[in-house]
Amino acid sequence: MSKPIRFNAFEMNCVGHQSPGLWTHPRDRSWQYKDLAYWTDLAKILEEGVFDAIFIADVIGYYDVYQGGNYHALHQAAQIPVNDPLQLAAPIAMVTQHLGIGITASTSFEHPYTFARRLSTADHHTQGRLAWNVVTSYLESGAKNVGQGGLADHNNRYEVATEYVEVLYKLFEGSWEDGAVVRDREKRVFTHPEKVHEIGHHGKYFEVPGYHLCEPSPQRTPVLFQAGASGPGKTFAAQHAECVFVAAPTQTLLRDYVADVRRQATLAGRDASKLLIYNLVTVIVDETDAKAEAKFEEYKQHVSYDGSLVFMSGWTGIDFGQYLPTDTVKRVQTNAIVSAVEHLSGGDKAWTIEELARWGGIGGLGPVFVGSPSTVADILQQWVEATGVDGFNLAYAIAHETFEDVVRLLVPELQRRGVYPRDYAPGTLREKLFGASATLPEDHPAARFRDIERVKREEAAARAEGCAVPA
Incomplete structure (x- = not known):
């Protein structure tokens, strides 16, 4: 029996997202990103197509590596201007019943205590359909503009991220017990104070002594996405993520990535079969x-050469503007998205700068599949069977035409083949995806923090003995 296929829609609260220059196409709507109708219209299209979620990317900063500045990023609207993604959760939830809402937010630029409140609020407002895409950020401009002077070392960013999510787990899972909130009008008791706990976190990067500000949301911890594909990124994903997003341009790279993440998840004591892995793809059907x-x-006539290299330079940390179009991409040590450099400078293909610009002009770092519903369905099934991937994060070329075509033409073909869902499962996003509890399973590292008083005692004892705090 063929393995099921899952879809997310890969979006961003900006113009053009993965296809720079396509905003000039007369049918494109991405310039309307600042209007709620853009997002509510899209949400209804995706729910009709039984997409798992809308996965909203984000960056803090701007792409200023290409030719040493941000002129071309601004000129071609290459992810600038860009608006906040989390504010889209409520309006999307109001026009849908099932669609998951994945929000990207960085562990590098916002304090975990205030961010925890924002996530819990959104999970309440969406009735448990929220996911958080955990990223560590890769733009020097973002770090500089929040007063950090520059981007921390790649490995250090993951060290910070590990402590960051620990703080969130303590707040989400341990601060408020089940049954703390009773809303008893007769006894005039809203919350039992003895069932609300300070988390007492004293770490290397964060001091968070007190209580979570929110009562438990439907999922407590939102569904956890993770988009790291470097060595530290894969390790982090294997330990923490429930859904993993990767942008592998070839089947070989994707197969190896899927196998490695599942292997590491097993070593971390998790059920690797419960991880859902999605690869970036653009479908023209x-x-x-x-x-x-x-x-x-027709679409390719609108691609921006400079806009494409703005993205490629920003993602890799390599200024491709310094090379001739016929030069070949070479491996360079950078502090940006390490996996992007590895994929483009290694793997199955040697890229010239001109080829890189043309290839990345539609769909970014992922492959583009073009054809009839039958042709594209064959390709998707072949990728799934060859790599073990669970599904695809679909980027658009033209908003909302790309997703309308997928829902109108491709989804029915996949449903006819019995490899795509016809309806949503009930419950929260976690229940829809995994068919189990609304909260994280016991084999997830967050489960340890549900008995927060025990955790505090263990951590205090470790500090008193001068030992590392237990993980």
């Missing part, structure tokens, strides 16, 4: 192969 190819050629 029409009624026939010829029509789809013609549509793709």
Whole structure:
């Protein structure tokens, strides 16, 4: 029996997202990103197509590596201007019943105590359909503009992220017991104070002594996405993520990535089969192969060469503007997205700068699949069977045309083949995805912090003995 296929929609609260220059296409709507109708219209399209979630990317900062500045980023609207993603959760939830809402937010730029309140609030407002995509950020401009002087070392960013999520686990899972909130009008008791606990966190990077400000949301901890593909990123994903997003351009890279993450998850004591891994893909589909190819050629006329290299330079930390179009991409040690450098400078293909710009002009770092519903369905099934990936984060070329075509043409073909859901499961996003509890399972590291008083005693004892605090 063929393995099921899952879809997320890969979006961003900006113009053009993964396809710089496509905002010039007469049918494109991405310039309307600042209007709520843009997002509510999209949400309804995706729910009709039984997408798992809308996965909203984000960056703090701007792309200023290409040619040593941000002129081309601004000129081509290459993810600037960009608005806050978390504020989209409520309006999307109001026009849908099932669609998950994945929000990207960095562990590098916001304190975990205040961020925990924002996440819990959104999980309440969406009735438990929120996911958090955990990222550590890769733009020097973002670090400089929040007063950090510059981006921390790549490995150090993951060390900070590990403590960051520990603080959140303590707040979400341990601060408020089940049954703390009773709302008893007759006894005039809203909350039992003895069932609300200070978390007493005293770490290397964060001091958070007190209580979580929110009562437990439907999922307590939102569903955890993670988008790191470097060595430390994969280790972090294996330990913490429930859904993993990767942008592997070839089947070989994707197969190896999936196998490694699942292997590491097993070593971490988790059920690796419960991790859902999605690869970045852009689908251009029409009624026939010829029509789809013609549509793709039409789209390519709007690609921005400079805009594409703005992204590639920002993602890799390499200024591709310093090279000739015929030069080949070489491995360079950078402090940006390490996996992007590894994928482009290694793997199955040697890229010239011109090829890189053309390839990345639609869909970013992921592959582009073009064809009829039958052709694209064959490709997706072949990738799933060859790599073990669970699904795809679909980027758009044209908003909202790309997703409308997928829902109108591709989804019915996959459903006909019995490899795509026809309806949503009930419950919170975690229940829909995994068919179990609304809260994290016992094999997840967050479960340890549910008995927060025991954790505090253990950590105090470790500090008194001068030992490392137990993980």
